[in-house]
Amino acid sequence: MATTTVARGPAKPGARAKRKAPFPVEFYRSALGKKYVMAITGIMLIGFVIAHMVGNLKMYLGPEEFNHYGEFLRELLVPILPRTVALWLLRIGLIAAFVLHIHAAYSLTRINHAARTVKYQSKRDYIAANWASRTMRYTGVIFGIFLVWHLFDLTFTGTNYHYVRGMPYENVANSLSRVPVALLYIVGNLALGVHLFHGTWSLFQSLGWSNPRFNAWRRNIAVAIAAIVVIGNVSFPIAVLAGAVHT
Amino acid sequence: MKEINVTLKVWRQDGPNAAGHFDTIPAPGIKDEMSFLEMLDLVNERLIADGKDAIVFDHDCREGICGTCSLMIDGQAHGPQKGTATCQLHMRKFADGDEIVIEPWRATAFPIVKDLMVDRAAFDRIIEAGGFITAETGGAPDANITPIPKTVADAAMDAAACIGCGACVAACPNSAAQLFTSAKVSHLNLLPQGQAERYKRVEAMVDTMEELFGSCTNHGECEEACPKSISIDFIALMNSEYLKSKFKNRKRLSQHD
Numbered sequence: 001m002a003t004t005t006v007a008r009g010p011a012k013p014g015a016r017a018k019r020k021a022p023f024p025v026e027f028y029r030s031a032l033g034k035k036y037v038m039a040i041t042g043i044m045l046i047g048f049v050i051a052h053m054v055g056n057l058k059m060y061l062g063p064e065e066f067n068h069y070g071e072f073l074r075e076l077l078v079p080i081l082p083r084t085v086a087l088w089l090l091r092i093g094l095i096a097a098f099v100l101h102i103h104a105a106y107s108l109t110r111i112n113h114a115a116r117t118v119k120y121q122s123k124r125d126y127i128a129a130n131w132a133s134r135t136m137r138y139t140g141v142i143f144g145i146f147l148v149w150h151l152f153d154l155t156f157t158g159t160n161y162h163y164v165r166g167m168p169y170e171n172v173a174n175s176l177s178r179v180p181v182a183l184l185y186i187v188g189n190l191a192l193g194v195h196l197f198h199g200t201w202s203l204f205q206s207l208g209w210s211n212p213r214f215n216a217w218r219r220n221i222a223v224a225i226a227a228i229v230v231i232g233n234v235s236f237p238i239a240v241l242a243g244a245v246h247t
Numbered sequence: 248m249k250e251i252n253v254t255l256k257v258w259r260q261d262g263p264n265a266a267g268h269f270d271t272i273p274a275p276g277i278k279d280e281m282s283f284l285e286m287l288d289l290v291n292e293r294l295i296a297d298g299k300d301a302i303v304f305d306h307d308c309r310e311g312i313c314g315t316c317s318l319m320i321d322g323q324a325h326g327p328q329k330g331t332a333t334c335q336l337h338m339r340k341f342a343d344g345d346e347i348v349i350e351p352w353r354a355t356a357f358p359i360v361k362d363l364m365v366d367r368a369a370f371d372r373i374i375e376a377g378g379f380i381t382a383e384t385g386g387a388p389d390a391n392i393t394p395i396p397k398t399v400a401d402a403a404m405d406a407a408a409c410i411g412c413g414a415c416v417a418a419c420p421n422s423a424a425q426l427f428t429s430a431k432v433s434h435l436n437l438l439p440q441g442q443a444e445r446y447k448r449v450e451a452m453v454d455t456m457e458e459l460f461g462s463c464t465n466h467g468e469c470e471e472a473c474p475k476s477i478s479i480d481f482i483a484l485m486n487s488e489y490l491k492s493k494f495k496n497r498k499r500l501s502q503h504d
Contacts, residue, residue, distance in 0.1 A: 023493065023494065023496070026493065027490075027493050030453065030454065030457060030489075030493075031457045031462040032453055032457070032462075032486060032489050033493070034462070035462065035463065035486070036486070036490065108462045108464075111457075111461055111462050112420075112421035112422070112423070112461040112462055112464075114355060114461075115354060115355050115356065115421060115422035115423070115459075115460050115461030115462075116353055116354050116355060116421075116422040116461065117355050118353055118355075119353065120319065120322070120350060120353050121258065121267075121269065121350060122256070122269075122319075122321075122322060122348040122350055123322050123348075124322040124420075125321060125322035125323045125327075126322075126420075126466075126468060127323070127468065127471040127472075128466060128467035128468045128470065128471045129420060129466035129467065129468045130466075133464065133465065133466045133467075134420060134466070136464065198465075201465070202464065202465040204483070205463075205465045205479065205482060205483050205486070206463075206465065206486060207483075207486065207487075208483045208484065208485075208486035208487025208488075208490065209483065209487075210480045210483030210484065215480070
């Protein structure tokens with residue numbers, strides 16, 4: 001009988017033993033660990049967008065309340081910490097979460113592209129994969145670009161309107177009264193909503209949080225979070241355009 | 248019984264590195280009681296009678312338990328019927344005049360051997376890494392000698408239903424093998440006989456899987472494609488087992504630096 005040999009070779013060309021690293025680094029090296037990081041940073045970012053949206057609702061109470069809230073954030077924990085320190089700690093956490101979320105997404109995407117170098121040549125008929133789940137990387141990138149614009153628009157420099165640092169109410173009203181800018185905010189937030197619709201559901205799975213007790217609620221929670229964030233955030237440009245928020 | 252006429256659009260490829268193309272092959276006079284594979288047999292007999300090359304495709308038991316048949320039919324792994332393998336799909340699912348597109352599984356880890364046949368040895372690499380037990384189980388044991396709660400036994404059985412066909416990888420937009428690996432990990436990790444290698448197993452199998460396949464983005468497409476309808480809950484279970492394993496670091500316990 002002819003003997004057959006099975007070619008086994010190294011699974012990855014150039015694969016070499018890595019130095020041992022502390023647990024979090026070691027864990028992050030695996031794709032599964034990256035999914036955990038995506039989920040945990042996702043929770044942090046979801047927490048932020050909800051707090052951001054809720055805080056911005058103060059806009060409807062008028063300039064005084066809103067600007068006072070902005071100042072309050074800078075004075076968070078002030079007798080314990082110097083002014084703006086608590087805010088900067090939060091910002092650093094947020095930036096770290098963003099960087100890790102994006103890096104994990106980037107490297108997982110590369111792994112996934114390599115896993116199917118020759119695509120299906122006929123049309124796929126998806127059953128469970130929905131539009132949101134298949135556009136995560138696009139909605140993520142669209143929102144990321146919008147976010148950079150948003151930071152320049154209302155935090156760093158202002159974008160071609162009369163920007164005054166420390167006067168957030170006036171800045172929002174002045175910037176979003178421009179129709180194209182208002183539309184940009186709406187598009188950016190719709191992308192965020194689609195991203196949250198899949199991301200919030202998906203993070204339970206990535207973290208291994210699966211239990212018949214709450215599994216049926218995972219989709220509902222995702223829908224609720226996406227809807228709350230989108231409705232709240234989209235209301236701002238609409239309110240400005242409608243004249244409810246004005247200088 | 249009814250006869251239908253269909254047209255097949257079949258992927259033909261001479262070898263792993265050859266360029267492939269779709270061949271349009273008319274298949275008239277197909278009895279609707281035929282299974283999908285019997286239909287392909289008939290088409291092949293006609294091709295051979297015409298002196299042409301038969302379509303190469305994987306098949307074996309033809310009763311949905313061996314996991315050998317594959318085929319991406321009209322963009323769905325194992326075709327349009329839920330919870331069955333291609334061999335259990337019947338031509339009555341199709342209408343007269345249909346064009347049926349047939350493609351092989353597509354994944355870098357599943358190279359095409361010829362036409363519709365792919366090499367699924369990558370799954371064997373994952374099994375070799377940890378899909379076994381070392382506990383002595385002896386001959387057939389007395390009933391209930393190892394008490395296992397019914398719910399646990401049922402869950403392990405649901406996972407063990409995996410026939411390793413690769414539909415999960417084929418259906419996954421990322422070519423991830425999470426459903427297969429998680430079924431194999433869960434099947435053994437849930438049972439008392441699998442406890443000795445519990446942590447080593449999940450780590451070894453996941454690490455091997457990640458060298459070969461894509462990563463899970465929780466589309467849920469695998470569960471729909473699975474001929475055994477294995478739940479993606481097992482993927483969540485595997486994720487939590489993997490974290491525990493990495494955290495416990497059993498591999499390095501009692502070792503000094």
